[in-house]
Amino acid sequence: MRVNVDISNANMWGSGICTFENEILNRISIQNPEIDFRGCTNFRRNVERGSFERFPFKISYSYIPYKLVYNYETPICYEKMMKSNSKLNLFCTYDLPRVRYKAPTIATVHDIILQKVQSENKELIEKYDKKVRHAINVADHILTVSEATKHDLMDYYDIPEKRITVAYNGVDYLKYTKEYSFEEKRLLREKYGLPEKYFLYFGSIRKHKNLENMITAYSYLPMNIRNEIKLVITKKSSELERLCHILRITDDVIFTDYIDECDKECLYKLAYATIFVSYYEGFGLPIIESMAAGTPVITSNVSSMPEVAGNAALLVNPNDPESIAEAMKTIVEDKEEYNRLADLSVQNVKRFDWDNSAAVVSKLIKDMV
Template identity: 30%
Template sequence: MRIAFDGGSFQQGILGGIHSVAVNFLNACRRLDPTFDVILVLDPRLGPVNPIAMAQLSWEPQTISAGVGPAYQSETRAPVGSSDPGVRLFVDGKLTDPGSNGDSVTYQGPRPEREFVILSRTAMPRDINGSSDLRKLGIAITGIVATDSSKRRSIAFDDRRLHRGYHAAEATFRWTEGSAFVPVEFFADFEDQIRVEITYNKLPIYPLSPGRLSESLESFRRELDALKLEHTTAELGARLKADGCEAYFTNHFIPAKMPQLKRFAWAYDLIPVLFPQFFHPDARQNFDANIEVFRAADRVYTISNSTLVDLAETLNLDRERLRYAGIAADVNIGPRKPDEVLKVLKKFDLQKSEYIIMVSTVEPRKNHLRLLQAYEMLRQRLPKCPKLVMVGQMGWDFQETLNFRDSRGLTADTLMLSNLTVDDLSCLYTGALFSVYPSVYEGFGLPILESMECGTPVLTSNVSSMAEIAADAALTVDPYSAEDISKGMHSLCTDAAMRANLIAKGDRRRQDYTWEKTAEIVLSDMRGLLA
């Protein structure tokens, strides 16, 4: 069997859960059927292939590149906008319009005591010049200089303390994300009145709200885009069929509809539909294209029964075209030896069984804010409260979470980590007292299974797929109640028998989810549909 497979996850800089599914699923299919092969379909606008991602496959499949991702059609459009980045400063609760000479702004007033934030318009280079750069860029800081009547101090653009709201420093500047914080500790020893000059570079244009003319032009462009996409997709489908592919399998990033081939798709969740407030417009646009693929697919494979029900009831899809396949944890995640665990814990100044772990991107849906509220209550109830270790990339709209953590004095006991290796992550799971995952909604909830794989008891939410995956092998709580989350954490902190019981049940539950089971379900079903 040879199919074309959505290779968009192999073009991502951050390899998340969708990529883990792609790699583990494809490798399992290859183990079960050595004749199974894929051509990975790439979209050049997603950037180059990530060699680390490709190296995770057990063989080297052929790749083919074409601009068939519907959500990436508008990257070369010249937006209607302004060359003015609209720099403003938010200082101690007050928004100021600083004086500007085109490449610098100046604040002059009381010494900042609580916050100093650089605000500006933002744009994506992709939308301006058609590049593959998908970052949201504000202004490029080249330097910050603070002065009072007796001293002058420069703050370098690459100072490591500049991290909230900034992209990584480049050779001579550092881009903001449109809302960049300057730590007020920089100004602590200055006089009551202070002058702060910020020098910067800027993008050539920042999109503004469209008017009637731009809306008409946009409508015309959309029609041209649709025709171009239809032609490109048909051409690619013909090439894939000539190369022996019988189907195209969508995996979220490149939801293309190829009439010459059978159409299969992974469905992870309906979160952008059910909780649109948690997503930015570009993510919702890509998901809309996925929904179109679901409606046209010969088969949609769901990662949980919860997702299957959502597809049938929310999108009114025919259940006959839906098939539960399930997924599993990454095969490389599992318990580690005591000496390995202690070595990693020492690196992060942690002690075995003296911390609670949460693994998740920091974004509103994952519920970090309520977790911190619950943790604050737990500290009041437990004299010797375990630390809280939160592992994950900064996603979006995370500022409220960080502000709460800092303002409540939780910083010393809450460790935030990211970019960990699989080995380090497995060691942190293994050494934790328990794992907590109080997300508001999930299509599956891989950290639940990852914890069970490492022999770690789990506390998770009693909603959506998390209740399904946990079954009776985890303690479940109401994710909308910080009090309920805190009570659950208290129970697991103080009840060793409960922890031992959940570890035993978790060990049995994890065996219900293997990549071999998933691959066998999908391969068998695809063979039937392709016969």
């Protein structure tokens, strides 16, 4: 059962698409030996052929440049371009080559943040929307990562429900249960300049992440709480640093350098709580990553976030800094509530298992072949 699978995003570490792709493909290959994956990618400058050899299947490299077939209509068949006839083509992304497809095709749309939030410039929104529409037009079926995003796709693009399958993101729970020694914790604090106690924001600093309201909410906290618990943001931004200066909380907010993937689990475990109050998310991986570490979460009451958080987080209005501040205050002053959320987090995160997600995608592949 030959299936061509796009691996163009498999080395874009730190992105949700990359995480989904790596976790899903390896598991499907192991669980379903009858599925003969053939990894497919086009030529890209500075991308070495050997960088995909970790996958347990053969790789087809096309020397037709990535920039050509992903940006311009090209009169070539995908299977011919990849020199790999198949029963199905699988893409774990919305970004598909602008070519012809002989076999049935699956595309994955993780979110429609730009279209829903309109937080970026018009040119970027239109470019993203064009790619998503191309994927929807080309694909026979769409994968997505939450029921919330499924319904957004149905409403925004008028896609029939039967054309969409939800395969949740997951988390490797065992990685987050590791206990760290005093010395390991000390070295991590030293590496990133972490305070003894902190609220954590882990993610990008794009507009829809709502960091301005999060920082403003933190500034509303009483001084005794800010003295005890700092705010750690895992990206640097001169704009956000200026906001901290205006709010007179510069000494209480720490902007770190890029967090190495191997340090992520310990970073969550050391945090007092995770704050993730986006205006919109297709899923919200930091919610379940934090919960897997046993660290309580404050998140938004919109889009996919309540679906992912279940009953294990404090939900707030992302447009209301006072609502966010009140949740922060509650999670500090009410120790019983804090412990309740920590216990519920560990239970909730077990709903999001990569093996289950891989099984959903495997079934879809078999149904379509």
